[in-house]
Amino acid sequence: MVWRNAFLDPAQAGGWAVLYSQQHFLADSNGVLFPRDWVKRQDLPIIGEQGIGHFGEDAVYLLQLKPSATLEGCTWQSLRQFMLQGEAETFRMLAYAAQIGTWYAEHRFCGSCGAPTRQLPGERAMRCDSCESQHYPRISPSMIVLVTRGDEILLARSPRFVTGVYSTLAGFVEPGESVEHCVAREVREEVGVEVKNLHYIGSQGWPFPHSLMLGFHAEYAGGDIVMQEDEIEDARWFRVDDLPPLPASRSIARHLIDLYVARRLGLPEPSLP
Ligand SMILES: NC(=O)c1ccc[n+]([C@@H]2O[C@H](COP(=O)([O-])OP(=O)(O)OC[C@H]3O[C@@H](n4cnc5c(N)ncnc54)[C@H](O)[C@@H]3O)[C@@H](O)[C@H]2O)c1
Numbered sequence: 001m002v003w004r005n006a007f008l009d010p011a012q013a014g015g016w017a018v019l020y021s022q023q024h025f026l027a028d029s030n031g032v033l034f035p036r037d038w039v040k041r042q043d044l045p046i047i048g049e050q051g052i053g054h055f056g057e058d059a060v061y062l063l064q065l066k067p068s069a070t071l072e073g074c075t076w077q078s079l080r081q082f083m084l085q086g087e088a089e090t091f092r093m094l095a096y097a098a099q100i101g102t103w104y105a106e107h108r109f110c111g112s113c114g115a116p117t118r119q120l121p122g123e124r125a126m127r128c129d130s131c132e133s134q135h136y137p138r139i140s141p142s143m144i145v146l147v148t149r150g151d152e153i154l155l156a157r158s159p160r161f162v163t164g165v166y167s168t169l170a171g172f173v174e175p176g177e178s179v180e181h182c183v184a185r186e187v188r189e190e191v192g193v194e195v196k197n198l199h200y201i202g203s204q205g206w207p208f209p210h211s212l213m214l215g216f217h218a219e220y221a222g223g224d225i226v227m228q229e230d231e232i233e234d235a236r237w238f239r240v241d242d243l244p245p246l247p248a249s250r251s252i253a254r255h256l257i258d259l260y261v262a263r264r265l266g267l268p269e270p271s272l273p
């Protein structure tokens, strides 16, 4: 089944609902989709409602709930869990739903003047009538890069990672800089080395909570590894045939690594998930 984003009017009855709060979805043994009209009879603390798209032929709505909400036979499951183990199209749907939920939760009041906002009909925007501003879903561009040196790749560990896992370097683009500049700056800040010959590989929406990852390969150009305090716990060069535990297979971090390794070892190239 294929997921497609769409703007649906919540005034329409019927369809299916995903039940969302703070990066979690209610799920039972049948999954995350519940008959919407039935859900609305369950006396749940609903904060907001959005029509978000179609899963196959079915209309899907996002019901934003208070975190205290409970539904018999259901448990709250994290978006990260669906990224790690869920079916691909279901994860795409939930990734979109979570970002719409985050946007809605963070823009119920105007950031400029503090007045309550209202949702514009027909557009994914929160409107402040008091100061006439509009607030759209926020997307945070971030670079992610695999630094390479022939048969070696530079991987690092953040203290936040699962024990033993090493990954590529990543960081948020700052206002006014290009993504290319961000790659060079973040690599310098996090591991102290210089890079050259950037190659853009591809991008990935990353809903934790609203990053857009822009992925690169870059060649090592000089410098010794100097780790950034607090951010980087360890960073080293690894040979492509002797790698540590790597990030989740659905991440662009993993794709950048797998792609480079495949090219070096003459294996078939993987495609971006
Ligand atoms: N999909 C993937 O494969 C993959 C892999 C690694 C990182 N990521 C994502 O890349 C993003 C950036 O990576 P990072 O954590 O190394 O970033 P980073 O190196 O820029 O440092 C993180 C710090 O940036 C600050 N920050 C948080 N949100 C921000 C924002 N919207 N704009 C600017 N600064 C912000 C915070 O102080 C945070 O501790 C994160 O969202 C992370 O989840 C995705």
Ligand SMILES: [Mg+2]
Pocket: 169, 170, 171, 190, 231
């Ligand atoms: Mg970083």
Ligand SMILES: [Zn+2]
Pocket: 110, 111, 112, 113, 114, 115, 128, 129, 130, 131, 132, 133
């Ligand atoms: Zn306002």
